[in-house]
Structure formats: structure tokens, C-alpha cells
Amino acid sequence: xSDELKDILSNLNKDVEQDKLLDYLNKKLSASxxxxxxxxxxxxxxxxxxxxxxxxxxxxxxxxxxxxxLNKDLKKQLEKKQQRKEKRKLKDQPWLLISIVVLLVLIVLxxxxxxxxxx
Numbered sequence: 520x521s522d523e524l525k526d527i528l529s530n531l532n533k534d535v536e537q538d539k540l541l542d543y544l545n546k547k548l549s550a551s552x553x554x555x556x557x558x559x560x561x562x563x564x565x566x567x568x569x570x571x572x573x574x575x576x577x578x579x580x581x582x583x584x585x586x587x588x589l590n591k592d593l594k595k596q597l598e599k600k601q602q603r604k605e606k607r608k609l610k611d612q613p614w615l616l617i618s619i620v621v622l623l624v625l626i627v628l629x630x631x632x633x634x635x636x637x638x
Contacts, residue, residue, distance in 0.1 A: 540566075544573055 542548050543556050560567045576585075 540570070544570065 539548070539552070539556060543553055548556065560570060
């Protein structure tokens with residue numbers, strides 16, 4: 520199996536070794552080791568679902584292509600999200616802050632002058 524598949528499996532339960540899980544998928548484990556791993560999988564539905572999904576692939580070469588494509592799409596989505604977040608931030612623009620302060624001062628002064636003339 521490729522290292523990309525190990526990256527996907529790295530988020531699984533830490534009690535289950537990645538290599539052991541990959542050997543299980545490739546049917547390289549002895550019957551007792553496979554039974555022990557299946558007991559651990561029964562206790563963790565996430566591992567069980569992951570193994571069932573990975574077993575559905577008949578061609579392991581296609582699996583690495585899917586993993587590569589998923590990682591690529593995920594990075595693209597995360598970059599878009601980051602860009603949107605950056606656009607929403609109020610950038611550090613001193614001229615904007617200065618103009619707001621000046622405008623507020625002018626409004627307050629205008630209010631004071633108008634109130635004085637009306638008295």
C-alpha cells in the first residue's frame with residue numbers, strides 16, 4: 520500500500536496499528552490476528568466503516584488514485600475557505616480608521632455648533 524493510504528488511516532483508533540490494518544485488508548494476517556483485529560473493529564464503528572469502505576475497492580491501484588484525488592480536492596476546498604475568511608477580515612487600513620475618527624469628530628462638532636445657534 521502507498522503512504523497516502525496510511526495518511527488516511529492515521530486518524531483511526533491509535534490502538535490499531537496502520538500496518539496491521541493494511542495487512543488485514545490484503546488478507547496477510549493469520550486467522551488469530553485477524554480475529555483479534557475484528558474484535559477491536561467491533562468496538563469502534565468508525566474503524567469498521569472505514570475497513571468496509573476500503574474492502575469495496577477491488578483494484579488497490581484505483582484506491583491510491585482516489586486517495587490522491589480526495590486529498591487534492593480537500594486542499595482546494597480548504598484554500599477557498601481560507602481565502603473567503605481572509606476577504607471577510609477587516610484589513611489593517613489606517614486611512615479607514617482615520618477617516619472614521621475625523622467623520623465622528625465633525626459630526627460631534629456640527630451637533631455642538633447647531634445646538635449653540637439654536638439656543
